[in-house]
Amino acid sequence: MTAKSSRRRIAFALLVIVAVLGVFVAKLIDIQVVQAAEINAEAVDKRSIPNTTFGVRGNIVDSDGVPLANSVLRYDVTASPKDIGDFTRTSEKEDGSLVETEVTWPKAAAEIAKQTGQTAAQVRSIIAKALKEDPESNFAYIARGVDTDAYQALVDLHIPGIYFQAVQSRTYPNGQVAGNLVGFVGASGEAQAGLEFTENDCLKASNGFETFERGADGVRIPGSTVTTKKATDGNELVLTIDRDLQWFVQQAVAEQAQAVGAPWGLATVMEAKTGKLLAVADYPSVDPNNVNLTDPEYRGSRVFNSPYEPGSTFKSVTAAALVDAGLADGGTRVLAPYRFIKNGANLRDSFGHEDLPLTLAGVLAESSNTGISILGERLDDEKRFDYIRAFGVGQPTEVDFAGEEAGILPDPASMDVQTKYATTFGQGLATTAAQITSIYQTLGNGGVRMPVRLVEGCRAPDGTWVSQPSGEPRQVISKHAADETVHMMETVVTDGHFGDTLKIPGYRVAAKSGTAQVSDGSGAYGSNYLVSMAGVAPADDPQYVVTISLANPATMKSSAAAAPVFQKIMSQVLKTYRVPPSSVPSPNLPTTY
Amino acid sequence: MSTNVAYAAPRTRSTASRPGVARPHIEIVSTRDQRRARPRTVYATLVIGGLFAVLLSQLLLSIGLSDGAYAIQSLQQKQRDLGRTQQVLSEDLERLSSPQNLAANAGAMGMVSNATPVYLRLSDAAVLGAPVAASADESAAPLVGNVLLDDVKPAADQIAKANVAAAAAAGADADEIAAVQSGNADSGVLSVPSTNPSTTALASGSSIPAPITR
Numbered sequence: 001m002t003a004k005s006s007r008r009r010i011a012f013a014l015l016v017i018v019a020v021l022g023v024f025v026a027k028l029i030d031i032q033v034v035q036a037a038e039i040n041a042e043a044v045d046k047r048s049i050p051n052t053t054f055g056v057r058g059n060i061v062d063s064d065g066v067p068l069a070n071s072v073l074r075y076d077v078t079a080s081p082k083d084i085g086d087f088t089r090t091s092e093k094e095d096g097s098l099v100e101t102e103v104t105w106p107k108a109a110a111e112i113a114k115q116t117g118q119t120a121a122q123v124r125s126i127i128a129k130a131l132k133e134d135p136e137s138n139f140a141y142i143a144r145g146v147d148t149d150a151y152q153a154l155v156d157l158h159i160p161g162i163y164f165q166a167v168q169s170r171t172y173p174n175g176q177v178a179g180n181l182v183g184f185v186g187a188s189g190e191a192q193a194g195l196e197f198t199e200n201d202c203l204k205a206s207n208g209f210e211t212f213e214r215g216a217d218g219v220r221i222p223g224s225t226v227t228t229k230k231a232t233d234g235n236e237l238v239l240t241i242d243r244d245l246q247w248f249v250q251q252a253v254a255e256q257a258q259a260v261g262a263p264w265g266l267a268t269v270m271e272a273k274t275g276k277l278l279a280v281a282d283y284p285s286v287d288p289n290n291v292n293l294t295d296p297e298y299r300g301s302r303v304f305n306s307p308y309e310p311g312s313t314f315k316s317v318t319a320a321a322l323v324d325a326g327l328a329d330g331g332t333r334v335l336a337p338y339r340f341i342k343n344g345a346n347l348r349d350s351f352g353h354e355d356l357p358l359t360l361a362g363v364l365a366e367s368s369n370t371g372i373s374i375l376g377e378r379l380d381d382e383k384r385f386d387y388i389r390a391f392g393v394g395q396p397t398e399v400d401f402a403g404e405e406a407g408i409l410p411d412p413a414s415m416d417v418q419t420k421y422a423t424t425f426g427q428g429l430a431t432t433a434a435q436i437t438s439i440y441q442t443l444g445n446g447g448v449r450m451p452v453r454l455v456e457g458c459r460a461p462d463g464t465w466v467s468q469p470s471g472e473p474r475q476v477i478s479k480h481a482a483d484e485t486v487h488m489m490e491t492v493v494t495d496g497h498f499g500d501t502l503k504i505p506g507y508r509v510a511a512k513s514g515t516a517q518v519s520d521g522s523g524a525y526g527s528n529y530l531v532s533m534a535g536v537a538p539a540d541d542p543q544y545v546v547t548i549s550l551a552n553p554a555t556m557k558s559s560a561a562a563a564p565v566f567q568k569i570m571s572q573v574l575k576t577y578r579v580p581p582s583s584v585p586s587p588n589l590p591t592t593y
Numbered sequence: 594m595s596t597n598v599a600y601a602a603p604r605t606r607s608t609a610s611r612p613g614v615a616r617p618h619i620e621i622v623s624t625r626d627q628r629r630a631r632p633r634t635v636y637a638t639l640v641i642g643g644l645f646a647v648l649l650s651q652l653l654l655s656i657g658l659s660d661g662a663y664a665i666q667s668l669q670q671k672q673r674d675l676g677r678t679q680q681v682l683s684e685d686l687e688r689l690s691s692p693q694n695l696a697a698n699a700g701a702m703g704m705v706s707n708a709t710p711v712y713l714r715l716s717d718a719a720v721l722g723a724p725v726a727a728s729a730d731e732s733a734a735p736l737v738g739n740v741l742l743d744d745v746k747p748a749a750d751q752i753a754k755a756n757v758a759a760a761a762a763a764g765a766d767a768d769e770i771a772a773v774q775s776g777n778a779d780s781g782v783l784s785v786p787s788t789n790p791s792t793t794a795l796a797s798g799s800s801i802p803a804p805i806t807r
Contacts, residue, residue: 067687070684070687072680072684073677073680147681147684148677148680148681149681152677171684171741172741173684173687173688173690173691173741174691174692174693174739175691175693175737175738175739175740175741175742176693176737176738176739177691177692177693177737177739215659215662219659219662219663219666220662220665220666221659221662222658222659222661222662222665223658243692244692247692247693247696247737248692250736250737251696251735251736251737254736254737255736258736283736285737285738287738287739287740289739289740289741290740293738293740504722505709505711505712505721505722505723506712506714506721506722568708571708571709571710575710581712581714581721583716
């Protein structure tokens with residue numbers, strides 16, 4: 001063997017190796033680069049199991065952290081109709097021996113129905129219908145959202161062809177308590193009403209996605225999990241509502257509404273110093289666990305969504321504006337006639353009387369429309385409307401509740417004379433109950449209007465605030481004007497038409513009644529009234545605001561219908577929050593001269 | 594730099610090292626190249642042994658891993674089951690602690706709410722308000738519903754039921770005691786001579802010192 005031939009052989013072998021290597025490299029590039037995406041997808045399909053991981057929607061809790069809305073797992077019961085039929089069930093007897101029993105489909109259907117709350121016929125017809133439409137049908141819902149107990153029982157039945165899907169669901173442990181505020185979600189988890197809807201950004205969870213591989217027996221292979229997106233849980237929504245007080249207020253309003261035959265009623269409780277709503281009651285209430293039990297009309301919160309002509313509770317605004325502008329005080333005198341006719345305006349008081357010598361305080365105590373009209377004239381319309389707007393009328397409150405209304409405010413430049421006078425005593429304009437509450441909060445808080453708050457904030461799982469509602473306090477009227485108005489309203493309780501029904505022993509209460517005529521929808525007033533009461537206590541240092549509205553009471557068409565429930569709720573509030581009884585005596589403003 | 598390269602001296606057997614051993618005249622001595630090319634058993638054993646060690650540890654590792662996989666699987670299953678139980682229980686707890694349920698239970702136990710609270714002012718010991726006993730008719734029917742409580746009976750009913758059962762049991766006990774007593778009485782009547790033991794019992798009873806009360 002010469003050196004030359006040896007070199008040639010080496011060269012040949014090298015050439016072959018390079019050629020083979022070249023083929024490999026070419027194939028490698030083809031697989032790894034050219035067809036990579038396609039092959040990867042195919043491979044993933046073959047061995048990877050895609051899996052959606054679920055984030056949990058945040059809870060809604062009251063100011064003490066008591067849950068009002070919870071996320072829970074529920075189960076959809078599904079079936080593969082083509083696989084449904086009679087089967088043999090193997091069960092274990094007490095002595096450990098196995099026993100086989102024949103189970104017919106009607107019997108199995110009855111077993112299912114018992115757990116899902118349907119009838120056996122219903123279950124059978126679901127399967128029969130699916131098979132009629134498509135004999136090869138392999139999917140049908142038998143029941144949706146069954147609870148864990150029922151799910152466990154159904155799993156234990158071991159009926160072939162029956163499958164389960166876990167679904168995220170919501171439960172509202174307190175039922176109708178704050179139901180109108182909390183709102184509800186739809187069957188497939190989409191937010192539909194109330195805070196569930198408006199605060200969805202805070203509450204919503206985002207689902208994650210992962211793939212994993214598993215062995216022949218379905219066990220996940222360790223280390224094969226690839227998380228493409230992590231599931232994140234929703235945040236907790238904290239309300240300013242106190243659940244127990246909310247229940248009490250709802251119960252009290254419902255009792256009175258039924259007693260006087262009112263189709264609907266509202267009540268609010270607010271902290272005077274902070275503008276936080278402690279209770280917002282709507283009657284009828286909705287139970288978010290089953291909204292179908294309630295008329296769609298009553299599924300929202302009328303406190304925010306139904307503007308109405310407030311009536312005489314609005315006289316306090318006119319009185320406060322007059323005092324703030326320096327045009328009147330509690331002792332300002334007016335001779336109030338029964339009927340007042342001027343420049344085409346024609347209005348009268350709610351009860352017949354001789355001309356009454358009243359002070360401004362007396363005008364509120366007697367709720368004289370003519371008196372407030374005559375005094376209200378002192379203030380220029382534009383200026384008076386500036387005050388009304390500053391009190392928050394004509395724009396939605398900071399709560400921004402789902403479907404919240406701004407109310408209706410006429411244009412002072414173009415309104416007719418009748419409206420000019422009517423607006424001094426709360427007719428000819430519309431406010432929501434939330435706005436009235438805010439007005440009385442302003443009067444009770446030295447003229448400083450605090451932003452209305454229903455939500456404390458959105459809290460992350462680690463306890464930090466993600467967001468809290470903003471809004472600046474606003475000095476609407478002077479402290480003197482606000483305090484004077486509160487003192488004037490005390491005479492409603494002490495000298496008004498309500499006897500002892502508004503008094504709370506030990507406390508000075510300031511309130512104003514309202515018996516508003518309700519528009520019949522054609523521009524005229526019908527025979528319906530909205531009776532109301534709004535006030536603060538204790539009057540020497542107002543802590544809490546309570547407002548009540550009852551619509552169209554059948555048996556008692558005056559604010560006397562609202563007085564006892566106002567007193568009951570205010571008593572409960574003062575008791576619950578341990579408010580010390582009034583220590584400063586009332587100025588007892590004179591009502592007549 | 595020439596010292597950088599080490600040249601191994603040919604490993605020829607030293608003739609002097611084996612005195613007395615008859616040695617052939619001619620011996621084939623492998624060249625250095627041949628000797629270098631010859632596989633060394635030690636290396637081979639080492640490599641193969643290493644390979645087996647790697648394979649074995651791989652096997653053990655995957656056994657361990659899949660063991661872990663099953664452990665994880667069963668623990669996860671357990672966690673799911675416990676999670677379910679926890680959910681069921683906390684749901685129960687929450688709906689039972691709702692104000693509707695508490696109020697219904699309080700009502701069932703005969704509690705009534707007092708709508709006219711009365712205050713005692715400590716500064717001057719004044720009683721604010723007129724103290725009136727709360728009456729049952731003040732608490733109206735519950736008007737704030739909760740469909741979750743539809744199938745929940747007031748606990749008071751259950752307590753009452755339990756009391757009835759306990760009373761029945763107690764009644765049975767009483768009967769038994771009565772029977773025993775009557776049996777004793779019967780035996781007493783029948784065995785008239787047995788008064789002696791009772792007197793001794795009395796005697797021993799009287800030996801107990803009387804309690805001293807102040």
